[in-house]
Amino acid sequence: MQTIEQLLESKDIRVTAMRLLIYKFLAQKQVAVTLSDIENAFEKADRTTLYRTVKTFEEKAIVHQIDDGTGITKYALCEKGCNCEIETDLHLHFHCNNCNETVCLTEHKIPQIKVPNGFISEDINLVVKGICDKCSGQ
Amino acid sequence: MQTIEQLLESKDIRVTAMRLLIYKFLAQKQVAVTLSDIENAFEKADRTTLYRTVKTFEEKAIVHQIDDGTGITKYALCEKGCNCEIETDLHLHFHCNNCNETVCLTEHKIPQIKVPNGFISEDINLVVKGICDKCSGQ
DNA sequence: CAATAAATGCACTTCCATTGCACTTATTTT
C-alpha cells in the first residue's frame, strides 16, 4: 500500500499541503466533483490554486475529467492503474437527473462502437442519464 | 414533398423571414453548428433572435442539441420523423479532433447500455472522437 | 382599423474557465 505522497511523487508531482488535502477530498468522495465543490470545501484557499491543482492532477492522470452534459466540468480520481487515454479502458458515467450527481461506473466499460468507413475512433464519451440507485429507492 | 413553411406550420411555429433563413442555413450544413456559426452567417441579425430561434426549433423538435465535449453547444436538424426524446432512437455523434467538426451519424443508433441494478437509464449521450472521413484521407 | 399577441433587438447579467503578474515557499547551486 503506497501513501498519497508516494503516489504523487511517482507521477512527478511535488507534494504540498494543498495537494494532499485536495487528493484526500477527492478520494473520500464517491461522486464526481466540480471545481465549485472543491472551492466550497476549501474556502480559505484560492480558486486558482484549486483549479491548477486539479489541472495538474489531470495532466498526470491522477484524476480524469467528466463531461456529463450539465455544462460544468467534473473530476474524479482515476482508478489505480487506469489508462484513461486508452480506448479499451474507457468506462461510462452516469448522471442522475434527480440528485444531479455523477458517478463513474468503472466496472462498465464502453462497448465497441462501429463508425462508418473513413472515420477513425480515438476516444469515446458515453454518459447515461436517468435516476441513480440512491434516488430510485432501490 | 413539403415546403419549409409547411414543416414549420405543422409544428406550430410561425413562419418568419429569419426562421426560414436559419432553417435553410441548417439544412444546407452537413455538420452540427454552434450559435457563433449562425451569428457569423447572419451578422445583421441580433444574437438573441438567433438564440431564441434555435431554442424554438429545439423545443419543437426541428433541431436537436449536441454536446460533443467541446464545451460549446451545437445544433443539427432532426431527421424527418425522428424521435430525439425516445431512447431507442438515439444516434451517435462524431467529433473530429482535426477539423473540429461534429456530425450526426444518424444511421448509427446507440446500442443497449447496461447499467447497474437500481439505476434507471432515461437518456444517453454517446460521442466518438477521432478523425473524420474527410480528414483521414479516406 | 383597433386591439392583441408574437417576434425581434438592445442592454445587461451570470457563470464558469482561464491567464498575467506579483509574491511566497521550496529546491538547487555555489
Next chain:
DNA sequence: AAAATAAGTGCAATGGAAGTGCATTTATTG
C-alpha cells in the same frame, strides 16, 4: 549557509457562452 533558481500560491482581471428583462417592431385577430 547564502544566493540563485524554480515551483507553488494568491489576487485581479479577462473572455466566452448562455440566458433574461424590457422596449420596440411586426404580424395576427376581431
